[in-house]
Amino acid sequence: QQQVKQSPQSLIVQKGGISIINCAYENTAFDYFPWYQQFPGKGPALLIAIRPDVSEKKEGRFTISFNKSAKQFSLHIMDSQPGDSATYFCAASKGINYGGSQGNLIFGKGTKLSVKP
Amino acid sequence: DARVTQTPRHKVTEMGQEVTMRCQPILGHNTVFWYRQTMMQGLELLAYFRNRAPLDDSGMPKDRFSAEMPDATLATLKIQPSEPRDSAVYFCASGFRSLRGHQPYNSPLHFGNGTRLTVT
Numbered sequence: 001q002q003q004v005k006q007s008p009q010s011l012i013v014q015k016g017g018i019s020i021i022n023c024a025y026e027n028t029a030f031d032y033f034p035w036y037q038q039f040p041g042k043g044p045a046l047l048i049a050i051r052p053d054v055s056e057k058k059e060g061r062f063t064i065s066f067n068k069s070a071k072q073f074s075l076h077i078m079d080s081q082p083g084d085s086a087t088y089f090c091a092a093s094k095g096i097n098y099g100g101s102q103g104n105l106i107f108g109k110g111t112k113l114s115v116k117p
Numbered sequence: 118d119a120r121v122t123q124t125p126r127h128k129v130t131e132m133g134q135e136v137t138m139r140c141q142p143i144l145g146h147n148t149v150f151w152y153r154q155t156m157m158q159g160l161e162l163l164a165y166f167r168n169r170a171p172l173d174d175s176g177m178p179k180d181r182f183s184a185e186m187p188d189a190t191l192a193t194l195k196i197q198p199s200e201p202r203d204s205a206v207y208f209c210a211s212g213f214r215s216l217r218g219h220q221p222y223n224s225p226l227h228f229g230n231g232t233r234l235t236v237t
Contacts, residue, residue, distance in 0.1 A: 034225070043121070043208050043228030044160070089160065104148075104173065105226065107160040 003027055003116045004092050006108025013115050019077040023090035023113045026071065030092040034105070035064065036086045040052045047088070049077070087112045119142040119143045121229035123209050129235045138232045140209030141190055149192045150210040150226065151177075151184055160208070165212060166192065199236045206231040 005024045025033075031110045050057045050064040051074065057064045063076040077084055090108040094110035122141040130136055142149050150165040164174035169186040177184065181203075183195045196203055208231045213224040 036228075041230065043210070043230050045228065046225045049225070104162050104164075104165070109159040 003106045004090060004108045006090050006111060008111060010112045013080045013113065015080065015082060015115055015117050017080050019080045019113055019115070021075045021088055021090070022072065023074065023108050024072045025092050027092070027094060028071070028113070029094040032093045033064070033066065033073050034091050036089040036091060038089065044089055082115045082117050085113055085115050089099070096110065121209055121211050121227050123229035123232050125232055126230065127233045129237065130199055131237055132200055133198045136199045136234060137196065138194045138207050140192040140229060142192065142209070143213030143227055146211035146213045148214050149186060151194050152208040152210065154206045154208060154231070163194070193198045201236045204234055204236050206233050
């Protein structure tokens with residue numbers, strides 16, 4: 001049973017465009033939703049995260065939109081740049097979280113983003 | 118710049134051999150995770166420790182995998198005997214959990230750059 005479903009599997013965007021990656025979760029006990037960015041040969045790195053008490057969080061060109069009733073959240077990358085080309089993972093975890101993950105992060109299967117110049 | 122260090126970066130071995138992967142968490146972090154990444158399954162949690170004690174290893178095949186933390190600066194993941202289906206990238210991640218007043222605080226996870234294991 002896949003607890004966090006991510007789409008699309010791959011995405012090609014022109015430079016300057018908006019990249020949108022979607023995730024859906026099943027467990028209503030999840031209370032921490034991070035996005036990780038991974039470059040080839042590197043480990044995932046935390047990009048941005050949100051808790052379910054807010055509907056949107058923005059950090060620079062990156063925005064998370066969160067819909068608690070639909071159990072969905074998405075990552076928007078505005079003004080996408082070739083340097084944003086990477087694999088993006090959404091994740092979720094449950095428990096009491098203040099600023100991070102208590103324990104078991106459940107990851108989506110990833111979206112490979114290519115930003116064309 | 119503090120980082121999680123994993124060794125070796127690459128390992129090629131024959132089926133049946135023992136494989137040991139090592140991880141040095143960020144100094145001061147008290148929680149260590151082992152994840153496995155494959156194309157088919159994505160990132161899967163194998164095990165995690167807090168203050169060197171194992172909290173959850175339910176994602177790990179018990180018959181061949183073992184994870185330990187001999188001390189606060191070293192975590193190990195061992196496979197014996199290794200099989201071709203174990204070929205994957207193994208990531209270690211560390212974080213910090215503490216209490217602020219009566220509320221727990223958990224830092225974000227920091228991942229190492231992984232060990233790419235190939236079992237032939």
